[in-house]
Amino acid sequence: xxxxxxxxxxxxxxxxxxxxxxxxxxxxxxxxxxxxxxxxxxxxxxxxxxxxxxxxxxxxxxxxxxxxxxxxxxxxxxxxxxxxxxxxxxxxxxxxxxxxxxxxxxxxxxxxxxxxxxxxxxxxxxxxxxxxxxxxxxxxxxxxxxxxxxxxxxxxxxxxxxxxxxxxxxxxxxxxxxxxxxxxxxxxxxxxxxxxxxxxxxxxxxxxxxxxxxxxxxxxxxxxxxxxxxxxxxxxxxxxxxxxxxxxxxxxxxxxxxxxxxxxxxxxxxxxxxxxxxxxxxxxxxxxxxxxxxxxxxxxxxxxxxxxxxxxxxx
Amino acid sequence: xxxxxxxxxxxxxxxxxxxxxxxxxxxxxxxxxxxxxxxxxxxxxxxxxxxxxxxxxxxxxxxxxxxxxxxxxxxxxxxxxxxxxxxxxxxxxxxxxxxxxxxxxxxxxxxxxxxxxxxxxxxxxxxxxxxxxxxxxxxxxxxxxxxxxxxxxxxxxxxxxxxxxxxxxxxxxxxxxxxxxxxxxxxxxxxxxxxxxxxxxxxxxxxxxxxxxxxxxxxxxxxxxxxxxxxxxxxxxxxxxxxxxxxxxxxxxxxxxxxxxxxxxxxxxxxxxxxxxxxxxxxxxxxxxxxxxxxxxxxxxxxxxxxxxxxxxxx
DNA sequence: TTGAAACGATACCTTGAAGGTATTGATGGC
DNA sequence: GCCATCAATACCTTCAAGGTATCGTTTCAA
Numbered sequence: 001x002x003x004x005x006x007x008x009x010x011x012x013x014x015x016x017x018x019x020x021x022x023x024x025x026x027x028x029x030x031x032x033x034x035x036x037x038x039x040x041x042x043x044x045x046x047x048x049x050x051x052x053x054x055x056x057x058x059x060x061x062x063x064x065x066x067x068x069x070x071x072x073x074x075x076x077x078x079x080x081x082x083x084x085x086x087x088x089x090x091x092x093x094x095x096x097x098x099x100x101x102x103x104x105x106x107x108x109x110x111x112x113x114x115x116x117x118x119x120x121x122x123x124x125x126x127x128x129x130x131x132x133x134x135x136x137x138x139x140x141x142x143x144x145x146x147x148x149x150x151x152x153x154x155x156x157x158x159x160x161x162x163x164x165x166x167x168x169x170x171x172x173x174x175x176x177x178x179x180x181x182x183x184x185x186x187x188x189x190x191x192x193x194x195x196x197x198x199x200x201x202x203x204x205x206x207x208x209x210x211x212x213x214x215x216x217x218x219x220x221x222x223x224x225x226x227x228x229x230x231x232x233x234x235x236x237x238x239x240x241x242x243x244x245x246x247x248x249x250x251x252x253x254x255x256x257x258x259x260x261x262x263x264x265x266x267x268x269x270x271x272x273x274x275x276x277x278x279x280x281x282x283x284x285x286x287x288x289x290x291x292x293x294x295x296x297x298x299x300x301x302x303x304x305x306x307x308x309x310x311x312x313x314x315x
Numbered sequence: 316x317x318x319x320x321x322x323x324x325x326x327x328x329x330x331x332x333x334x335x336x337x338x339x340x341x342x343x344x345x346x347x348x349x350x351x352x353x354x355x356x357x358x359x360x361x362x363x364x365x366x367x368x369x370x371x372x373x374x375x376x377x378x379x380x381x382x383x384x385x386x387x388x389x390x391x392x393x394x395x396x397x398x399x400x401x402x403x404x405x406x407x408x409x410x411x412x413x414x415x416x417x418x419x420x421x422x423x424x425x426x427x428x429x430x431x432x433x434x435x436x437x438x439x440x441x442x443x444x445x446x447x448x449x450x451x452x453x454x455x456x457x458x459x460x461x462x463x464x465x466x467x468x469x470x471x472x473x474x475x476x477x478x479x480x481x482x483x484x485x486x487x488x489x490x491x492x493x494x495x496x497x498x499x500x501x502x503x504x505x506x507x508x509x510x511x512x513x514x515x516x517x518x519x520x521x522x523x524x525x526x527x528x529x530x531x532x533x534x535x536x537x538x539x540x541x542x543x544x545x546x547x548x549x550x551x552x553x554x555x556x557x558x559x560x561x562x563x564x565x566x567x568x569x570x571x572x573x574x575x576x577x578x579x580x581x582x583x584x585x586x587x588x589x590x591x592x593x594x595x596x597x598x599x600x601x602x603x604x605x606x607x608x609x610x611x612x613x614x615x616x617x618x619x620x621x622x623x624x625x626x627x628x629x630x
Numbered sequence: 631t632t633g634a635a636a637c638g639a640t641a642c643c644t645t646g647a648a649g650g651t652a653t654t655g656a657t658g659g660c
Numbered sequence: 661g662c663c664a665t666c667a668a669t670a671c672c673t674t675c676a677a678g679g680t681a682t683c684g685t686t687t688c689a690a
């Protein structure tokens with residue numbers, strides 16, 4: 001049995017006349033007659049009673065008509081769903097984020113993606129950079145978010161956003177009195193650094209910036225993530241350099257200060273990481289959204305745009 | 316798209332290798348390659364990623380695999396159900412019964428039919444004989460039950476059972492004292508007759524029997540059905556001749572007496588009526604059950620058989 | 631490094647079944 | 661009794677599914 005048989009059967013059942021059904025199907029009458037005979041023979045069931053007026057469904061034919069229509073609908077749905085999946089509009093995207101990645105940019109990006117592709121289920125996994133790389137290679141995730149990356153042969157990156165660094169400082173700290181802090185003012189102040197884990201990471205960036213400003217930072221504490229870092233600032237452990245997006249996190253006693261001489265160096269990239277050989281349309285769609293997000297965000301920041309996600313209001 | 320494409324796709328998806336899949340399908344590798352390409356092209360979706368190791372499903376392919384398996388199952392079910400319908404094992408049978416037909420034989424027959432064909436839904440309609448004929452001609456019912464029939468050109472009958480006639484009499488009536496009543500003893504006793512409606516009917520049979528016994532019955536009352544007739548006997552309206560199956564109906568004050576000289580004439584047939592041109596397998600199945608029921612009932616009465624329906628115990 | 635094996639893709643041929651034309655057979659209306 | 665209207669049949673054509681041979685890649689082992 002073939003889908004053609006079903007199409008023909010439905011036409012004959014609806015027209016109750018082989019000639020008319022053949023016309024509707026744009027074929028001539030004899031082949032249609034044969035196809036129906038063939039279908040009946042294959043099923044071993046008489047689907048029509050032939051009358052001089054035309055073709056009349058038997059009870060079994062009546063049932064088969066329902067079934068045939070149902071099969072057609074199921075097939076149609078299947079192709080449509082598969083096509084949507086092939087266009088990256090339907091499916092699942094496994095995304096890895098790092099500890100404090102839930103703050104700021106990433107949720108906004110994911111929300112924008114969900115807006116564009118509502119039928120793609122995004123599943124979040126919290127992973128360190130090393131875990132992300134491993135998971136990408138094992139295909140357990142499709143994209144990972146990261147701040148500092150050494151180029152890897154089999155993985156590619158796409159820049160998501162560039163954020164200036166801010167100083168997180170306790171309100172009782174001398175530097176809290178300054179409206180703008182210059183980089184060299186940080187010397188001698190004990191500093192909380194993060195994250196621990198695989199290099200290169202954010203720590204290396206901070207170290208290099210301090211070095212360029214002509215001093216070596218006094219390390220107060222190394223912690224796993226930005227949230228813990230800011231918490232230690234609240235506790236008076238010292239100062240801490242953080243990406244701007246961390247400012248959505250308000251802890252009592254912590255204030256954020258811009259770095260007066262923040263050059264383009266004093267910025268940190270947020271990128272997403274994916275398999276270079278991954279052809280998945282959902283990944284392509286996601287990367288497309290990332291690019292759109294990036295340009296909208298850059299121009300939008302200047303023009304006050306991109307409020308449709310409902311996030312900008314609170315930031 | 317064809318069901319063949321689905322079959323091929325499933326094989327390739329399961330084997331993850333076109334060569335092995337082709338072997339499983341008993342075709343050679345190149346046509347299978349082409350069929351898969353064709354399917355992908357038609358859907359406009361890449362279902363597999365070709366690796367040097369074989370064929371690996373994409374996410375869309377993964378989805379389509381589920382869909383394809385589902386379609387196959389749906390098609391399989393559809394053919395199976397249609398085949399059962401074609402064998403009269405699945406469907407619906409519209410049956411007409413007359414007023415007091417719910418008593419005795421008919422329910423037992425219908426139960427036997429349900430036992431044999433549990434997936435055929437029998438729908439009961441209460442109709443007079445004239446209504447049954449009309450409904451048969453309009454195909455609103457498939458079989459009707461009746462007691463007396465004039466032969467009709469387009470309708471055929473099948474004998475269901477032959478029942479002796481009994482006398483229903485009030486316990487205070489003089490005839491109630493007799494253990495066996497002979498036919499001519501009925502003369503002069505007012506008699507309740509049924510049913511009213513289209514001739515020939517049960518009344519004609521009773522009249523002829525009386526005539527043969529040499530008297531004309533004194534009609535006390537004509538009523539619509541046996542139940543009403545027996546009810547009037549309970550109320551003292553007179554005596555009433557009824558088919559044996561009516562004895563399942565026990566009303567206070569009514570006793571039933573066999574007719575001593577009950578010849579083969581003093582029997583009444585119960586037949587079922589159907590369209591002579593009806594080829595429906597459900598009707599054939601039903602008539603087959605009727606025949607089996609009839610012979611089992613005749614021999615079973617003697618041998619005490621046919622208790623599997625659970626009815627015999629109470630009768 | 632090279633050769634063999636395994637994989638899918640391509641080229642080209644064969645065949646079977648779907649589709650077309652012409653016609654037949656049967657039934658009902660005028 | 662003739663014609664119109666069905667479906668069915670006979671016979672031919674064509675197109676696509678299937679077969680054989682071969683190619684281009686990649687991987688693995690000698």
